[in-house]
Amino acid sequence: MSDTDATGRISTSSPVTPPAPTATPPDGMRRIRMPQRLRNLEFWLLLMACFINASAIVLVQLGALGRIDTQLVLLGAGLSVLVFGLHIVMRFVARDADPFLLPIATVLNGLGIAQIYRIDIAFGDSGWESASVRQIAWSAIAIIAAIGTMLLIRNHRVLFRYTYLSGLIAIVLLLLPLVPGLGQEINGARVWISFGSFATFQPGEIAKIALAVFFAGYLVRNRDSLSMVGTKFLGMRFPRARDLGPLLIVWALSMAVIVFQRDLGTALLYFGLFLVMLYVATSRLSWVVLGLSLFLAGALIASQTLDYVHARFENWLVPFSDARYDADPGGSYQLVQGLFGLANGGLIGTGWGRGSPDITPVPQSDYIIASLGEELGLAGLFAIFALYVLLVARGFRIGFAGQDDFGKLLGVGLAFVVALQVFIVVGGVTRVIPLTGLTTPFLAAGGSSLIANWIIVALLLRLSDTVRNHPRLVIDG
Amino acid sequence: MNRELKRVSIVALLMFAALFVSTTIIQYFSAESLAADPRNSRTLYASYSVERGPILVDGTPVALSQPSDDDYKFLRVYPNGPLYAAVTGYIPVNGEATGLESSLNDYLSGQASSQFFDKINRLISGQDPMGASVDIAIDPVAQQAAWDALGDYQGAVVVTEPATGRILAMVTKPTFDPNTLVSHNTEEVQVTYEGLLADPGKPLFNRATGGDMNPPGSVFKLVVTAAALESGRYTPESTFPNPGTLTLPGTDSVVINSGGGTCGDGSTVTLATALRLSCNIPFAELGMELGDDAIREQAEKFGFNHEFEIPTATEPSVYPRGLDEPQTALSAFGQYTVRATPLQMAVVSAAIANGGIVMNPNLVDGITAPDFAPLQEFEPSEFGRAISEDTARTMTEMMTNGVEDGAASNARIDGVSVAGKTGTAENGEDDPYTLWFTGFAPADNPQYAITVLVEDGGGLGQEGYGNLIAAPIAKQVLEAVLNK
Numbered sequence: 001m002s003d004t005d006a007t008g009r010i011s012t013s014s015p016v017t018p019p020a021p022t023a024t025p026p027d028g029m030r031r032i033r034m035p036q037r038l039r040n041l042e043f044w045l046l047l048m049a050c051f052i053n054a055s056a057i058v059l060v061q062l063g064a065l066g067r068i069d070t071q072l073v074l075l076g077a078g079l080s081v082l083v084f085g086l087h088i089v090m091r092f093v094a095r096d097a098d099p100f101l102l103p104i105a106t107v108l109n110g111l112g113i114a115q116i117y118r119i120d121i122a123f124g125d126s127g128w129e130s131a132s133v134r135q136i137a138w139s140a141i142a143i144i145a146a147i148g149t150m151l152l153i154r155n156h157r158v159l160f161r162y163t164y165l166s167g168l169i170a171i172v173l174l175l176l177p178l179v180p181g182l183g184q185e186i187n188g189a190r191v192w193i194s195f196g197s198f199a200t201f202q203p204g205e206i207a208k209i210a211l212a213v214f215f216a217g218y219l220v221r222n223r224d225s226l227s228m229v230g231t232k233f234l235g236m237r238f239p240r241a242r243d244l245g246p247l248l249i250v251w252a253l254s255m256a257v258i259v260f261q262r263d264l265g266t267a268l269l270y271f272g273l274f275l276v277m278l279y280v281a282t283s284r285l286s287w288v289v290l291g292l293s294l295f296l297a298g299a300l301i302a303s304q305t306l307d308y309v310h311a312r313f314e315n316w317l318v319p320f321s322d323a324r325y326d327a328d329p330g331g332s333y334q335l336v337q338g339l340f341g342l343a344n345g346g347l348i349g350t351g352w353g354r355g356s357p358d359i360t361p362v363p364q365s366d367y368i369i370a371s372l373g374e375e376l377g378l379a380g381l382f383a384i385f386a387l388y389v390l391l392v393a394r395g396f397r398i399g400f401a402g403q404d405d406f407g408k409l410l411g412v413g414l415a416f417v418v419a420l421q422v423f424i425v426v427g428g429v430t431r432v433i434p435l436t437g438l439t440t441p442f443l444a445a446g447g448s449s450l451i452a453n454w455i456i457v458a459l460l461l462r463l464s465d466t467v468r469n470h471p472r473l474v475i476d477g
Numbered sequence: 478m479n480r481e482l483k484r485v486s487i488v489a490l491l492m493f494a495a496l497f498v499s500t501t502i503i504q505y506f507s508a509e510s511l512a513a514d515p516r517n518s519r520t521l522y523a524s525y526s527v528e529r530g531p532i533l534v535d536g537t538p539v540a541l542s543q544p545s546d547d548d549y550k551f552l553r554v555y556p557n558g559p560l561y562a563a564v565t566g567y568i569p570v571n572g573e574a575t576g577l578e579s580s581l582n583d584y585l586s587g588q589a590s591s592q593f594f595d596k597i598n599r600l601i602s603g604q605d606p607m608g609a610s611v612d613i614a615i616d617p618v619a620q621q622a623a624w625d626a627l628g629d630y631q632g633a634v635v636v637t638e639p640a641t642g643r644i645l646a647m648v649t650k651p652t653f654d655p656n657t658l659v660s661h662n663t664e665e666v667q668v669t670y671e672g673l674l675a676d677p678g679k680p681l682f683n684r685a686t687g688g689d690m691n692p693p694g695s696v697f698k699l700v701v702t703a704a705a706l707e708s709g710r711y712t713p714e715s716t717f718p719n720p721g722t723l724t725l726p727g728t729d730s731v732v733i734n735s736g737g738g739t740c741g742d743g744s745t746v747t748l749a750t751a752l753r754l755s756c757n758i759p760f761a762e763l764g765m766e767l768g769d770d771a772i773r774e775q776a777e778k779f780g781f782n783h784e785f786e787i788p789t790a791t792e793p794s795v796y797p798r799g800l801d802e803p804q805t806a807l808s809a810f811g812q813y814t815v816r817a818t819p820l821q822m823a824v825v826s827a828a829i830a831n832g833g834i835v836m837n838p839n840l841v842d843g844i845t846a847p848d849f850a851p852l853q854e855f856e857p858s859e860f861g862r863a864i865s866e867d868t869a870r871t872m873t874e875m876m877t878n879g880v881e882d883g884a885a886s887n888a889r890i891d892g893v894s895v896a897g898k899t900g901t902a903e904n905g906e907d908d909p910y911t912l913w914f915t916g917f918a919p920a921d922n923p924q925y926a927i928t929v930l931v932e933d934g935g936g937l938g939q940e941g942y943g944n945l946i947a948a949p950i951a952k953q954v955l956e957a958v959l960n961k
Contacts, residue, residue: 276488280481325516336516342503343511344519356519378504382497389493396486400479412482416489423492430499 038099038468039091045103046087050080053110056352060114063353063375064121072117075136076110082143089147090461093154096468097461098398104391105442105457109139109450111384112443114352115364115372122358131364131445138447142454149458156462160406163217170210173203174253178260204257204266205439205452208273209459212413215274218246219281220406226282250274251291255298262308264299265424265436271295272420277413280399316434334361338370338429349377364445366437369426384443385422392419398463411463414456515573526550530585530608530847532565532577534615540565540578540655542608547661553578558654560624563633563647563683564615564840566789567655571663572670576683577611577840580789584609584844584852607847614638614842619646619925622957626950632912632931633684634954635819639827639923641857642836644787646954647685647820651678684930686785687792690816691911691930694902695735695755695884695943697811699825699872699915702752704767704775706868713749713875717759725761725803732761732806735901735942752875753883755899757810764809769800772809778863779825780835781817785860787840794821811902822915823928824860829876830896830923833869835860877920885914887948890956894920897951899943909934914947918955925958927951 057076061068083106090097117132127133153159159166177183182193193201219226226243254267275291278284302309311330318324319332319339326333337360344355357363357371364371373381395415402408418441425444428435439449503511512520528551532540539561545552549570555561566576574582582588587608616636623634623646636646657669673681682688705711719739723732740746740756751759764772776796777783784793794817800808807813820838828835837858844853864872876896879885885897897916904911912935917926928951935946 276485280478280485283478283481320514336514339503340511340514340517340519342500343508343517346504346508356522359518373500373504378500381500381504385493385496385500389490392489392493393486396482396489399482405478408478408482412485416485419489419492423496426496427492427499430496430503432495432499 036095042099049103049106056114060118060352086147094465096465098394098464104387108442116445119364135445138450142450145451146454146458149455159213160217166210167214170207173207176203202448205448215277216409223281251294265438273417276416312434338367341370341374345374345377347378349375368444369440370429388422395460401467407463527587528607530610532611534617553659555655558656559652562652562655563649567658569658609844609846611844612842613840614643616645619958622954623648626953630931631933633819635685635823635928637823637827637926639830639926642838644840649684651680653680686820692902693811693817694900696898696900696913696915698760700776701809703864704772715748716745717762719746723758725806728803732757753879755884760809761806765806769805787838794818819928819930823926826915826917827926828863829869829872830917832866833864835863887944888952896920901942909938912943912947914951
């Protein structure tokens with residue numbers, strides 16, 4: 001494999017990272033550039049996305065209620081105003097950002113709201129009690145957070161300065177749920193903090209962004225000592241003991257999450273993110289091999305010693321056995337019902353309001369993909385997966401085309417964390433891997449997840465703007 | 478860095494590829510098997526959203542769907558619930574269906590593949606989907622007579638048409654009202670269901686086709702007699718030693734004839750007399766001479782060890798394997814671990830009545846689509862030949878003698894010759910007997926084959942016997958259907 005990337009534009013062998021562009025080019029420069037071609041494309045895509053979302057809500061109402069209720073459509077329209085707000089902000093502060101990211105995130109967010117709304121109808125929830133209204137409120141907060149991120153971080157290199165602070169923030173966020181009085185255990189996992197009866201929040205979701213920033217910064221600083229030095233063993237170069245430190249720390253952190261917060265999925269997510277970023281930064285496959293074996297060993301020991309991990313594995317391997325199906329709590333009832341739901345959907349789905357996704361426990365959060373699969377069918381799921389693939393691909397593109405190592409690494413990290421999260425949760429629902437509790441990005445009900453993912457989108461937009469901003473590189477939109 | 482990036486993007490792509498594959502497997506390739514899982518309540522909901530077809534007896538519904546105002550859209554109603562419970566079964570909103578409601582669910586709910594075009598047609602023309610209606614073979618006169626005659630006894634009555642295998646009556650008691658199990662109030666249904674499960678009378682059992690299976694006792698002597706005659710080595714006049722007791726070889730077990738003493742007078746007894754008076758000792762002797770393999774072969778020709786589908790699945794009656802000599806002796810008069818359902822014994826009688834040919838027992842006459850197009854006709858089908866016509870004729874004669882001048886005398890009907898055989902089977906040393914009657918009428922032109930089972934000694938413990946309790950029930954049912 002050559003050292004050039006897929007498009008052959010950049011050579012990694014160039015050791016000097018070009019200096020990052022200044023936060024905003026002088027006004028004179030902006031005027032000579034092409035009219036906002038990318039933003040105009042984004043505008044039309046966004047219009048389409050909002051149309052799809054409005055249709056989705058109307059379809060849910062026709063399917064499940066048999067009439068149209070304008071209240072929720074209006075609430076949804078409020079969200080459209082906000083995403084167009086983000087779009088307008090970008091016309092000023094990130095005019096060369098990727099035009100696909102925002103429409104994709106908007107459609108996924110909207111489809112999620114429609115499906116959550118459909119479940120609310122099945123449960124008979126309405127008003128502030130209903131998950132869909134709360135999801136719309138959280139979406140509003142999340143998009144505002146994204147706008148804030150856009151405005152606050154004019155240049156991603158700023159984040160490089162806060163490498164260690166990010167690391168600290170990540171660890172504090174992770175530990176928050178363990179603080180007595182603040183932490184709350186829901187469905188056996190202690191990953192939540194509660195603010196009275198108002199809301200619960202999953203700080204781990206935000207922590208993944210802080211971790212990505214920390215990993216990117218740390219690896220860029222230390223990649224040389226990590227990748228160059230080491231002893232060769234069995235044809236692979238293994239790191240020195242003292243360089244092993246960070247790997248072991250992150251591994252221990254992940255294991256602690258499994259043991260103390262009973263959250264396999266999050267642990268897998270963090271560790272996967274770390275391994276990928278480590279590999280991209282150091283190009284040492286040995287690290288990945290070592291890390292994976294460490295994680296597998298840890299998971300294996302956990303599956304033998306921790307009852308809840310053992311149950312997850314059993315549910316995965318033999319979900320249809322009566323013993324697993326009837327086991328309560330921790331049986332395979334949910335998994336099997338999710339599979340029944342997906343099967344009920346078949347190729348083209350039952351149509352919104354025509355399936356029975358509400359039979360499956362938590363159909364609007366962990367199991368939203370099964371709900372969508374039941375009512376929109378395999379065709380609908382393929383479309384959703386395709387949207388994710390596109391979103392992730394745009395992120396990787398930043399990695400390929402980025403100008404500085406920190407930006408490249410951060411872009412890849414953020415894109416990969418979205419991909420990995422989709423894989424862990426959907427793979428769990430569809431029996432590719434053992435089921436763990438994670439939210440499906442943008443789709444699942446839950447404020448923390450929405451905020452985190454919209455901030456990721458904002459960061460990716462910011463990164464992509466820097467990439468395109470660079471005069472040397474003109475990428476077709 | 479870009480080489481690594483490329484590899485990582487391939488990994489990400491592979492992760493998504495795995496999801497594309499896994500969802501395809503679930504939603505396309507295994508969708509059907511997942512839908513068939515009995516725990517899949519979605520399949521049930523789907524079957525509720527259509528107007529389920531009725532089950533008809535002579536054009537009168539015994540199960541039908543009526544519109545309801547709740548989520549399920551239709552409520553299943555059984556107009557004569559307890560009387561037909563053993564036939565129709567029930568389809569609860571939150572559990573597994575039973576009976577024809579289960580075995581013909583595809584047709585009743587309109588999901589059968591033969592209804593595919595009808596379904597499309599209705600979709601295009603904007604009509605609501607509807608299931609097919611099922612005509613069943615049950616004769617309402619026979620069913621009511623069987624219900625009345627069985628009274629409060631714990632047991633079952635099965636009446637079939639020998640020439641076709643059509644089941645004309647199938648009653649089991651104690652029973653239940655299926656309406657109480659299909660109510661949309663699932664909590665109430667659960668309470669009712671648990672009550673029925675806990676009931677010592679086991680009302681949910683279909684004793685006609687299964688339940689706690691009973692030893693057939695002396696009615697099994699028909700099968701052994703058939704085996705003897707078919708072997709060609711015996712005739713009704715073949716004789717057997719006639720002692721008052723028989724100690725089985727190599728054991729302390731002693732076989733006695735019911736009522737004690739010898740089987741009639743004389744030092745030997747003929748096969749005909751032994752069957753007519755239903756003596757155990759000659760049959761134990763005959764059984765040992767035939768061997769268990771010959772008896773099993775004959776029993777299986779009659780349908781033992783075979784699961785008849787009527788089309789509801791039934792429990793196979795059992796003639797065990799690998800018996801030693803004393804066990805074979807006991808099995809020859811329907812004891813040891815021989816087990817039979819009334820349906821199986823009705824099949825035996827019907828085969829004798831039908832010149833030796835076993836017809837597959839069957840509850841259903843035909844299935845009609847909502848547009849009145851016949852979807853499936855149920856033609857009588859042969860299970861096979863169990864005995865020769867000669868043997869059948871001989872056995873009819875022997876069974877007629879048994880009613881006219883033998884152990885089954887209480888089944889006698891003035892002006893009609895009845896062929897029959899009673900049974901009084903032992904369960905445990907002190908347990909109540911199981912009482913049987915099986916036979917057919919008229920003997921010279923068989924129209925009806927009937928089997929009566931009364932469990933729990935008919936309430937008389939070890940005082941009841943087949944001719945006392947089971948034979949009069951059969952007589953009452955036969956009279957009702959013959960006088961139609």
